[in-house]
Amino acid sequence: MNNGQRDSRERIPAQSRRKRGRSLKYVRRHGGVNPGYIIFAVVVILILAVSLFFIFRSKNEAPRATENTADTAAESETPGREEEKTVTFIDVPTSDSAAGDLILVNYDHAYVFPEKDDLVNVYENKTDDFKVAYSDYMMDKNVLDVLISLTHELSAATGEDDLTVNSAYRTLEEQREIYDEYRETWGEETAKLYVADPGFSEHHTGIAADLILVRDDGTALPITRSEAYDEIMRLLRDHGFILRYPEGKKEITRIETEPWHFRYVGLPHSLIIEKAGLCFEEYIGLLKNFTSGGSVLFLSGNGKLSSVPFAESSFAGPGYAIYRVPAGSGETTRIPVPYGADAPSVSGDNDGGFIVTVRFGDVSPSRVVSVGDDVSAFYEKTAPAD
Ligand SMILES: [Zn+2]
Numbered sequence: 001m002n003n004g005q006r007d008s009r010e011r012i013p014a015q016s017r018r019k020r021g022r023s024l025k026y027v028r029r030h031g032g033v034n035p036g037y038i039i040f041a042v043v044v045i046l047i048l049a050v051s052l053f054f055i056f057r058s059k060n061e062a063p064r065a066t067e068n069t070a071d072t073a074a075e076s077e078t079p080g081r082e083e084e085k086t087v088t089f090i091d092v093p094t095s096d097s098a099a100g101d102l103i104l105v106n107y108d109h110a111y112v113f114p115e116k117d118d119l120v121n122v123y124e125n126k127t128d129d130f131k132v133a134y135s136d137y138m139m140d141k142n143v144l145d146v147l148i149s150l151t152h153e154l155s156a157a158t159g160e161d162d163l164t165v166n167s168a169y170r171t172l173e174e175q176r177e178i179y180d181e182y183r184e185t186w187g188e189e190t191a192k193l194y195v196a197d198p199g200f201s202e203h204h205t206g207i208a209a210d211l212i213l214v215r216d217d218g219t220a221l222p223i224t225r226s227e228a229y230d231e232i233m234r235l236l237r238d239h240g241f242i243l244r245y246p247e248g249k250k251e252i253t254r255i256e257t258e259p260w261h262f263r264y265v266g267l268p269h270s271l272i273i274e275k276a277g278l279c280f281e282e283y284i285g286l287l288k289n290f291t292s293g294g295s296v297l298f299l300s301g302n303g304k305l306s307s308v309p310f311a312e313s314s315f316a317g318p319g320y321a322i323y324r325v326p327a328g329s330g331e332t333t334r335i336p337v338p339y340g341a342d343a344p345s346v347s348g349d350n351d352g353g354f355i356v357t358v359r360f361g362d363v364s365p366s367r368v369v370s371v372g373d374d375v376s377a378f379y380e381k382t383a384p385a386d
Contacts, residue, residue, distance in 0.1 A: 086311040087292075090335040092346055092354065097327040100347025101207060101240075101266045102355045104284050107197065107254050109350050111204040113172070119206050120144060122165055129155040131164040131214055138169040140206035143264045147209070150239040158228035164220075166260065167210035170203035193256040202244060207264040224259055237274045240266040249279035266345075268299050268320050269357070284349055287324045292336040292356075296323040301363040314340040318361030325354045 098112035105111045123135040125144055129151040139147075147165075155161040170178070175198040182191035195201070202208040213221040223232055233243075244263040245255045263280065265273065273283045290297045290307070298308040301318035313321040325335050333354065337344045341358035349355050 086314065086339050087336045088339060090337055090344060090346065091332045092335055094327050094329075094331055094333045096346075097333070097348035097352065097354055098350045100349075100355075101264060102269065102284070102347035103205065103350035104280060105200065105202045105205060105350060106281065107200050110199045111201070112350070113204065117206060118142070119169055122168055127152065129161050129163075131162060133164055133166045133212075133214070137165060137167070138206065139165070139209065140169070140264075143207045143209075146239050146241075146264065150235045154228065154231060154235050158231050160226055160228040160232070162213045162215055162226075163223065163232065164212050164214040165209050166212045166214075166220075167203060168208075169206040170201060172198050172204070175199070175201045175203065193250075193254075194258070196255070202261070202263055205263075208244065209262055210258075210260045211262055212260055222259060236262055237270050238267075240264055240270045242270050242273045242280065244280060246277070246279055249282075252281045253279055266347075266357075269322075272299065272305070284351060284355075287322060287349070287355055288353075290323040292323055292325055296321040296338075298322075301361070310336075310338060313338045313358075314360065316360065318363040319359075320363065321356075321358050321360065323356055324349065325356060327352055327354065 099114060103109075103111075118141045119138040120141045121135075122132045122137040122139050122144060125148070126132055127148055130147070151161070151163055154163065175196070179191060179195045179198055182195045196203075211223055213223055213226055215221065223229060226232060236243075241262045241264050243259065244261050245253050245258040247257045250256055265280070269283070272278075273280065276283075278286070287297065289295075292310050295307045295309050296313050298306050298313060298316050299320045299322070300306070300316070306316075308316045308321070310321075310323065321338060321341065325333065327333050327348075335344075335346055335354060335356055337356065337358060338360075341360060344356060344358045347355050347357075
């Protein structure tokens with residue numbers, strides 16, 4: 001038996017399956033009893049096992065290949081097999097952590113003036129749906145477009161077309177002039193409550209605006225006096241604006257309540273902030289709990305907020321995922337984006353990190369405005385305890 005096996009082995013060249021088969025036939029033809037059959041069976045089993053192994057492996061790999069070609073807006077790079085399935089990456093300049101629609105600007109976070117900005121003259125782009133107090137006001141182009149769009153809706157729905165931009169972008173010098181004027185009139189302490197120190201004002205960003213009413217006879221009124229006040233507030237919120245210094249938040253913002261100062265943060269952030277009754281500082285603090293290494297803040301298409309593990313956010317249904325990525329130490333910061341996410345948008349928070357907002361599936365902001373009272377409850381549960 002041993003001999004027979006050895007003989008058969010010697011007759012089977014190891015180089016190729018084909019040759020091996022031929023030798024087996026040869027063995028069989030010789031009527032060599034058991035050894036030939038046993039070797040034949042063993043080889044057939046081996047071939048079957050190897051074939052099955054490859055079949056199963058290729059089946060397992062099939063979805064992976066699909067994923068690689070799937071459409072994500074992110075510039076994708078796939079560093080490792082394990083991560084490949086759940087994440088793509090965007091590289092952003094680390095210095096951009098001080099720029100974007102979600103930057104925090106307050107007494108602890110000075111505005112970092114960019115080399116170039118995208119400011120346009122408000123008056124030159126004005127429509128009949130709103131007014132502007134001075135013809136030299138400048139504003140961020142995108143934000144002015146949003147304002148134009150929402151005042152058009154307002155005017156069409158309510159007839160209110162006296163909404164007036166009473167302050168917009170301010171240079172460092174302009175802020176200094178306004179501040180000095182307040183200080184001389186009201187004293188330093190009061191001035192600080194209404195006018196930020198030069199360099200620390202949201203008006204430097206170009207994405208904040210003071211809004212009042214100016215009637216056709218020149219009467220200036222707070223927007224609270226408009227019959228369309230509720231509609232004004234709803235439209236601002238639904239278009240990405242927040243009331244930046246709301247009532248009851250002075251301890252945090254260190255600015256007195258200002259019912260006229262609006263700040264653009266974009267969607268869906270304005271919905272969450274306003275519905276939850278947060279000030280912007282609280283929201284930026286909240287987002288520090290949500291990271292690509294842990295869970296993201298998930299706003300579902302029906303307005304529910306939840307905390308979902310980053311890797312599972314792709315399967316959480318239509319909605320928005322929001323999370324923070326700390327700024328790296330090099331020139332660029334690598335931003336992980338969950339697989340399958342649409343329209344990833346990255347903004348600095350001006351607090352050492354980036355806020356990433358991605359969308360999954362067919363979800364429109366108008367469908368998530370139902371974001372309700374549960375937001376406050378959610379915030380109570382997840383707010384950082386400090
Ligand atoms: Zn203001």
